[in-house]
Amino acid sequence: MALKLVNLGFHSSIPCSPRPLKDRFVVRCSKVEQISFTESENSLIEALLGIQGRGRSSSPQQLNAVERAVQVLERLGGVPDPAAASIEDGKRILFRFDRAAFSFKFLPFKVPYPVPFRLLGDEAKGWLDTTYLSSSGNLHISKGNKGTTFVLQKQTEPRQRLLTAISSGKGIKEAIDELISLKQNIGQEPELEDGEWQMMWNSQTVTDSWIENAVNGLMGKQIIRKNGGIKFLVDILLGLKFSMSGNFVKTGSGVYDVTMDDAAIIGGPFGYPLELKNNFILELLYSDEKLRVSRGINNVIFVHVRTDALR
Structure with missing residues (x-):
């Protein structure tokens, strides 16, 4: 299964503590609104920790854990009719590629990718089916026309921010300090x-x-x-x-x-x-x-x- 985790942004880097509350996991933050996940949603987030990019370097155990968690959420369904840009049954989003570029860490600009998308016709078109959207809007699962599974998350927690910092090579020390401070605030050994x-x-x-x-x-x-x-x-x-x-x-x-x-x-x-x-x-x-x-x-x-x- 091809995987792609996309973080759409978060409100703050203030330390937050995940605590179970019945069947939900609530991330408590001192100056931002609470981020709430169901137990099934939290299982997917846990499984995705440490998986980078499209998951090609991940172990079979990791990918199997993600696939199981995705299947559980897809069976639950989430919000029945998500997304204003969709058509037909309210769950499919159509798109067309019109430009692309390479992005390198060592260059301050992007290098254009010379593909004549307009000449490709239907080959440049695609679609995404939304298979799960959480009631809070924090977690979104989609499947593309080429079989790729996309997991998108709007708000992230400190462990995810640390792994994102490691992937980008920026802000690692600050992310580690935040995580250590979180554990100290909770008081757990x-x-x-x-x-x-x-x-x-x-x-x-x-x-x-x-x-x-x-x-x-x-x-x-x-x-x-x-x-x-x-x-x-x-x-x-x-x-x-x-x-x-x-x-x-x-x-x-x-x-x-x-x-x-x-x-x-x-x-x-x-x-x-x-x-x-x-x-x-x-x-x-x-x-x-x-x-x-x-x-x-x-x-x-x-x-x-x-x-x-x-x-």
């Missing part, structure tokens, strides 16, 4: 959640040595076990993986002593052991079942997103 966690961003520029980056957790995934086990897993090339395992012990509020002492290059059923060892303090700055901000080796700040299926 962060816990090291078990599961498979993909690194999305770190505050240190990687070195020329991939092995050094892998040992320091600057690449790949972290796998956290309930029994106190931890593993770094990095895809190298041609099916080869770097694996480094160890253990963690909680030593304070959100603080863990981590020892990594079992490293190997893995190729299929075979492994080549490496004499590597690392010990560092892991401090959780923010953590929930889906996203984690931590401070690790050499005071590097990490952002990880959980990629396995939610419990």
Whole structure:
């Protein structure tokens, strides 16, 4: 399933706290109106966290979770007849492409895409079917004539704003500060959640040595076990993986002593052991079942997103 998440904007960057209220999730903000999601809508938002662009680099578990959440909402239906630009049954929007351009981060202008849309006739036309619109208008699901599923959200919450900042490369520190402040305001102690966690961003520029980056957790995934086990897993090339395992012990509020002492290059059923060892303090700055901000080796700040299926 092709996915595209589009954020249409939000009111403020003031910290907000999601709290369950019966079957709805209400994001409480001190100076803006409340953003309300049903439990089913919140499941879709949770599933989309960490999925970038069209979802091509996402794991099968992530895409399956999104597809299930979309199907649940489509069955519910939402607003019966959404959108003033639609025709026929009140759910289809027609459009025609007339211009396109390339946008590059390193250029202050857009480069025109030389496609003669007017000469393409019906090939430049398309349509979007609205399959779900929330009663609040915050969440919108559409399917296009080429089979693409679009999820559009009008108002976002702090975790989404952090991932958007990482994607754009702008405002990351401010988004992290907002998220940390949110957790402090709620007064909850962060816990090291078990599961498979993909690194999305770190505050240190990687070195020329991939092995050094892998040992320091600057690449790949972290796998956290309930029994106190931890593993770094990095895809190298041609099916080869770097694996480094160890253990963690909680030593304070959100603080863990981590020892990594079992490293190997893995190729299929075979492994080549490496004499590597690392010990560092892991401090959780923010953590929930889906996203984690931590401070690790050499005071590097990490952002990880959980990629396995939610419990």
